Amino acid sequence: MAPPGPAGAHPNSAEPLSRRIFRKFLLMLCSLLTSLYVFYCLVERGQTLSGPIVGLSGGGEEAGDPDRGVLAGGPRELAVWPAATHRKRLLQLQQRRRRRQQQQRRPAAPRDDSDQTVWEEETPGLVVGPGGSGAGSSVAEAPPGTLALLLDEGSKQLPQAIIIGVKKGGTRALLEFLRVHPDVRAVGAEPHFFDRSYDKGLAWYRELMPRTLDGQITMEKTPSYFVTREAPARISAMSKDTKLIVVVRDPVTRAISDYTQTLSKRPDIPSFESLTFRNRSAGLIDTSWSAIQIGIYAKHLEHWLRHFPLGQMLFVSGERLIRDPAGELGRVQDFLGLKRIITDKHFYFNKTKGFPCLKKAEGSSKPHCLGKTKGRTHPDIDPGVVQRLRDFYRPFNLKFYQMTGQDFGWDG
Ligand SMILES: *[C@@H]1O[C@H](CO)[C@@H](O)[C@H](O)[C@H]1NC(C)=O
Numbered sequence: 001m002a003p004p005g006p007a008g009a010h011p012n013s014a015e016p017l018s019r020r021i022f023r024k025f026l027l028m029l030c031s032l033l034t035s036l037y038v039f040y041c042l043v044e045r046g047q048t049l050s051g052p053i054v055g056l057s058g059g060g061e062e063a064g065d066p067d068r069g070v071l072a073g074g075p076r077e078l079a080v081w082p083a084a085t086h087r088k089r090l091l092q093l094q095q096r097r098r099r100r101q102q103q104q105r106r107p108a109a110p111r112d113d114s115d116q117t118v119w120e121e122e123t124p125g126l127v128v129g130p131g132g133s134g135a136g137s138s139v140a141e142a143p144p145g146t147l148a149l150l151l152d153e154g155s156k157q158l159p160q161a162i163i164i165g166v167k168k169g170g171t172r173a174l175l176e177f178l179r180v181h182p183d184v185r186a187v188g189a190e191p192h193f194f195d196r197s198y199d200k201g202l203a204w205y206r207e208l209m210p211r212t213l214d215g216q217i218t219m220e221k222t223p224s225y226f227v228t229r230e231a232p233a234r235i236s237a238m239s240k241d242t243k244l245i246v247v248v249r250d251p252v253t254r255a256i257s258d259y260t261q262t263l264s265k266r267p268d269i270p271s272f273e274s275l276t277f278r279n280r281s282a283g284l285i286d287t288s289w290s291a292i293q294i295g296i297y298a299k300h301l302e303h304w305l306r307h308f309p310l311g312q313m314l315f316v317s318g319e320r321l322i323r324d325p326a327g328e329l330g331r332v333q334d335f336l337g338l339k340r341i342i343t344d345k346h347f348y349f350n351k352t353k354g355f356p357c358l359k360k361a362e363g364s365s366k367p368h369c370l371g372k373t374k375g376r377t378h379p380d381i382d383p384g385v386v387q388r389l390r391d392f393y394r395p396f397n398l399k400f401y402q403m404t405g406q407d408f409g410w411d412g
Pocket residue numbers: 279280281282
């Protein structure tokens with residue numbers, strides 16, 4: 001006995017024409033919105049997959065984007081449509097603002113380990129398919145928090161490049177200078193994975209790494225790798241393509257610097273002269289003393305060349321790194337396949353310290369010099385002992401110049 005509802009009524013008799021049209025219109029609007037939503041979800045999905053689903057169709061704007069490094073062009077560097085490019089710029093603006101706020105919050109430590117967060121907010125190569133202007137504009141209008149969740153994740157990668165040595169060669173300086181580059185992400189501390197913690201496994205090692213986005217290089221530095229017998233095979237087992245950087249410095253001044261560092265921690269150790277010799281009157285050098293042993297570069301290099309081709313190693317002069325940091329950084333950026341972004345504009349020389357410092361980085365408030373421990377003054381060493389050491393190292397140095405095809409100028 002229920003009254004006949006509108007659904008049960010005959011359309012022709014019960015409903016006026018305008019109402020029918022309105023219903024159809026509502027129905028169409030609903031399905032349009034639904035399909036837009038489905039499309040939006042599909043695009044999101046396509047972005048998390050690394051396959052070149054959408055990339056085949058686009059003009060590859062990303063590769064020519066001046067903001068990106070040369071490394072752009074990986075499997076996920078796909079086509080970017082104009083709307084997406086615009087959106088990316090908006091995002092980058094937001095990120096810069098956020099970064100600046102973060103830096104203002106931590107003025108004392110502009111580039112410590114916690115600056116990871118700064119780059120975690122960089123956007124990955126954004127992928128939107130054809131018709132992206134419709135679905136895309138709704139993304140652009142979403143609040144920034146949602147965007148961060150959807151787009152700004154990044155992931156931890158095993159390092160593609162490692163500074164493997166040498167101790168007291170200038171590895172810290174090189175890493176700090178390199179970190180100025182937006183496409184370089186590096187661990188602040190020395191992981192010592194391939195010498196001390198190898199049994200913890202690669203997953204543990206990867207967990208130490210900062211998050212990176214496509215086109216960014218993950219790096220670490222542990223100077224003791226260069227003199228660790230097992231390190232070449234272990235790094236090669238991780239990836240045969242790992243790029244290796246060695247900062248080398250005159251082995252005699254390196255040894256003295258090494259000793260000076262130890263002395264500052266343990267003032268009671270014997271003199272440099274007495275540690276240098278096994279038998280001083282016979283002039284017999286104690287090559288088992290690590291301060292001496294590390295400087296026999298040619299011997300260590302032999303082990304590396306059994307696992308890596310020479311072209312995969314870059315030898316940075318520790319002396320030139322101080323005299324002409326921009327010049328050496330140019331070589332390093334080329335070697336890593338990075339755009340030359342770090343130039344002499346980034347440095348100034350502190351005459352008191354005798355050391356180059358970084359000018360304030362973009363958005364940062366303060367200039368950045370290395371800590372107090374860098375550039376210590378060395379104790380006076382008996383000139384006769386220094387000469388004996390020069391004679392000792394000369395043949396090894398010449399061999400090293402030969403092997404690397406580079407004259408580092410330590411022997412006149
Ligand atoms: C040191 O060398 C000298 C000269 O060669 C030798 O007479 C002396 O026995 C050596 N001393 C030690 C402790 O080996």
